[in-house]
Amino acid sequence: MRSRQWCLRAMATITLNDGTQIPSIAYGTGTALFGRDCANAVRLAIDTGFTHLDGAQAYGNEDSLGAGIQAAGKPRSELYIVTKLKGGLGAAQVKPSLVKSLQQLGVDYVDLFLIHTPKPHPQDSTLLELWKAVEAVHAEGLAKSIGVSNFTVDDLKAILPGAKIIPSVNQIEVHPYVWKAAEPIVKYCRENGNIAIASYGGLTPLNRVPGGPVDNVLPPIVQRLEEAFGKPVTANQALFKWTCQKAAIVVTTSSKEARIKEYLESVRVPDLTADEIQAIDDAGAKLHKRFFMKHVFGE
Numbered sequence: 298m299r300s301r302q303w304c305l306r307a308m309a310t311i312t313l314n315d316g317t318q319i320p321s322i323a324y325g326t327g328t329a330l331f332g333r334d335c336a337n338a339v340r341l342a343i344d345t346g347f348t349h350l351d352g353a354q355a356y357g358n359e360d361s362l363g364a365g366i367q368a369a370g371k372p373r374s375e376l377y378i379v380t381k382l383k384g385g386l387g388a389a390q391v392k393p394s395l396v397k398s399l400q401q402l403g404v405d406y407v408d409l410f411l412i413h414t415p416k417p418h419p420q421d422s423t424l425l426e427l428w429k430a431v432e433a434v435h436a437e438g439l440a441k442s443i444g445v446s447n448f449t450v451d452d453l454k455a456i457l458p459g460a461k462i463i464p465s466v467n468q469i470e471v472h473p474y475v476w477k478a479a480e481p482i483v484k485y486c487r488e489n490g491n492i493a494i495a496s497y498g499g500l501t502p503l504n505r506v507p508g509g510p511v512d513n514v515l516p517p518i519v520q521r522l523e524e525a526f527g528k529p530v531t532a533n534q535a536l537f538k539w540t541c542q543k544a545a546i547v548v549t550t551s552s553k554e555a556r557i558k559e560y561l562e563s564v565r566v567p568d569l570t571a572d573e574i575q576a577i578d579d580a581g582a583k584l585h586k587r588f589f590m591k592h593v594f595g596e
């Protein structure tokens with residue numbers, strides 16, 4: 298068993314609009330692990346303290362996510378497992394595809410089931426019909442909570458008037474270089490049923506745009522956080538604080554134990570001040586860079 302001390306520390310959680318608790322930081326199995334056997338990485342993440350695991354049918358590795366979960370041996374009730382409906386599938390495919398995901402993951406239910414993307418458009422179904430099929434698998438207990446991903450305000454408007462259940466989560470790209478486009482979605486979600494935002498791509502200003510305006514504004518913020526925390530703080534952790542304070546839930550990933558610990562420790566780093574958030578906002582506004590789902594959001 299690795300780093301037992303880390304396992305024993307409670308994970309910070311957020312209450313969703315359906316009353317359930319979601320851990321505020323998630324371990325992702327797309328991007329770097331997309332299409333790859335992620336069993337060892339997932340086991341390491343769980344052993345080190347992650348409980349929230351973010352998968353998707355489209356990542357092509359749910360079987361190895363399941364193998365990692367089994368290998369870690371943590372009780373099911375202590376894990377928060379997410380999967381996402383593959384883009385383009387229609388209402389009739391929702392239940393069969395989720396049942397297949399459950400078989401691959403080796404579990405009876407997922408904690409959260411998301412529609413991965415509104416585009417490509419679902420086969421033979423409107424977005425509302427697709428959502429109703431997702432509500433049905435929730436009613437059957439196959440998914441404890443349900444939500445969406447990469448939904449714009451217009452996509453949400455297409456389902457909310459006819460929905461019996463308001464989505465609990467909208468998972469979207471959030472970092473300072475897309476904040477101008479993300480902010481209206483975050484605001485709409487907050488004001489229309491308190492839909493929680495789960496953010497992905499949050500480290501983009503450091504790992505995909507190194508040396509950019511946000512990277513350059515972080516050092517004095519990191520220094521102030523270290524003084525307040527009394528321990529070393531990294532630029533990644535400072536950026537996670539910005540994302541948590543702007544959105545809520547952070548979805549990230551790494552196969553390295555040191556990085557996984559760094560991510561988990563960010564939950565305990567003190568909050569950014571309003572001035573620090575503003576400084577990061579201002580730096581982010583100097584550049585627009587979207588890395589995912591351009592076919593949904595445009596550039």
Ligand SMILES: NC(=O)C1=CN([C@@H]2O[C@H](COP(=O)(O)OP(=O)(O)OC[C@H]3O[C@@H](n4cnc5c(N)ncnc54)[C@H](O)[C@@H]3O)[C@@H](O)[C@H]2O)C=CC1
Pocket residue numbers: 324325326327328329330351352413446447468469496497498499500501503504533548549550551552556589590
């Ligand atoms: N719903 C959706 O459409 C999407 C969901 N996701 C989910 O979010 C997860 C995380 O997405 P990411 O964009 O990868 O998260 P991220 O922006 O947090 O980046 C994590 C990556 O950054 C690397 N990294 C961390 N610190 C670094 C440093 N100092 N220098 C260089 N590289 C560094 C890590 O090794 C890892 O590959 C995915 O695995 C997936 O589960 C991701 C994209 C789209």
Ligand SMILES: O=CCc1c[nH]c2ccccc12
Pocket residue numbers: 327328331353355356384589
């Ligand atoms: O979830 C986002 C990133 C991603 C990586 N691979 C795929 C395949 C299909 C949809 C999304 C993604």
